[in-house]
Amino acid sequence: MPTSPSPVRVVFLGGLGRSGTTLLERLLGEVPGIAALGEVVHLWDRGVLAGEACGCGEPFGTCPFWLRVGATAFGGWSPERAERMLALRWRVDRTRRIPALAALLAGENVGAGATGWSLEEPTELEEYAAVYRRLYDAAGEAAGCSVVVDSSKHASLAFCLAVAGADVHVVHVVRDPRAVAHSWYRQVPRPEDGAPMTRWPPARTSLHWLAQNLGLELLARRGVPVTRVRYEDLLADPARTLGHLVTGLGLGPPPLGFLDGGVAELSPAHTVSGNPMRFTVGRVELTRDDRWRTAAAARHLRLVTALTWPLMIRYDYSWRFR
Numbered sequence: 153m154p155t156s157p158s159p160v161r162v163v164f165l166g167g168l169g170r171s172g173t174t175l176l177e178r179l180l181g182e183v184p185g186i187a188a189l190g191e192v193v194h195l196w197d198r199g200v201l202a203g204e205a206c207g208c209g210e211p212f213g214t215c216p217f218w219l220r221v222g223a224t225a226f227g228g229w230s231p232e233r234a235e236r237m238l239a240l241r242w243r244v245d246r247t248r249r250i251p252a253l254a255a256l257l258a259g260e261n262v263g264a265g266a267t268g269w270s271l272e273e274p275t276e277l278e279e280y281a282a283v284y285r286r287l288y289d290a291a292g293e294a295a296g297c298s299v300v301v302d303s304s305k306h307a308s309l310a311f312c313l314a315v316a317g318a319d320v321h322v323v324h325v326v327r328d329p330r331a332v333a334h335s336w337y338r339q340v341p342r343p344e345d346g347a348p349m350t351r352w353p354p355a356r357t358s359l360h361w362l363a364q365n366l367g368l369e370l371l372a373r374r375g376v377p378v379t380r381v382r383y384e385d386l387l388a389d390p391a392r393t394l395g396h397l398v399t400g401l402g403l404g405p406p407p408l409g410f411l412d413g414g415v416a417e418l419s420p421a422h423t424v425s426g427n428p429m430r431f432t433v434g435r436v437e438l439t440r441d442d443r444w445r446t447a448a449a450a451r452h453l454r455l456v457t458a459l460t461w462p463l464m465i466r467y468d469y470s471w472r473f474r
């Protein structure tokens with residue numbers, strides 16, 4: 153059985169949902185030595201408690217990969233641990249906690265009075281992050297990989313991991329906010345249960361897009377390794393973008409035999425949660441989804457631009473859309 157060096161390195165995919173994180177995770181997961189885990193932040197409710205399907209198609213509770221991870225990390229999954237992690241998440245892993253987390257990362261004692269956190273005592277934050285670290289180590293061991301990918305996306309979890317000293321490399325995935333807003337506005341059914349996926353109006357998406365991207369920018373300024381990848385660049389030249397990224401992660405130029413120009417051959421992956429693309433197996437055409445340019449209402453596009461333009465400039469997105 154292959155074994156992995158400990159600790160396992162974590163590649164954390166950050167950004168607002170519908171930015172291409174699931175696609176990037178699936179592609180990374182095809183690289184030897186890298187295991188894609190899905191959106192681990194949702195493992196506790198959607199996996200352990202609700203028993204939703206793993207990316208391999210098995211329910212979480214009977215997927216052999218996750219059974220092994222649970223046994224190695226915790227002596228098995230339990231609803232009690234899941235409930236505890238959900239309670240801790242509510243208290244420490246929140247976008248509104250990012251300023252306090254950034255202060256901790258900078259070595260400033262934010263003081264128990266202001267936040268309930270102090271550098272001197274074991275905290276809920278440490279307990280929360282320690283569970284993730286055990287989970288990542290066990291997943292790396294079960295997959296025989298030295299790198300695991302968590303596509304949880306939320307900047308706040310990346311902060312929690314970094315504050316706790318995890319070996320985390322953040323990949324900051326950005327996509328044109330007008331495309332992201334259009335995706336959140338459209339009606340899409342969830343493959344897990346057929347229920348409609350969450351929909352947001354464009355203004356709300358714009359604010360979430362700003363919050364997540366600014367959070368990930370702040371993480372980089374606090375010294376955490378962050379590599380930015382534009383969805384549009386990934387789709388324009390998948391091999392080049394992926395090669396660059398994996399080399400930057402210190403894994404050397406990756407064998408990319410699963411890529412053939414604009415087509416990828418995907419194998420099943422034990423991803424615990426994420427967008428519908430996590431179930432896709434076989435040949436996938438890597439084409440940029442630009443439907444928003446013609447399908448979105450012009451007033452929505454103008455509103456998103458008005459709310460997000462400073463970061464649109466930073467990420468090199470042009471005003472023009474038609």
Ligand SMILES: [Zn+2]
Nearest residue numbers: 206208215422
């Ligand atoms: Zn599975």
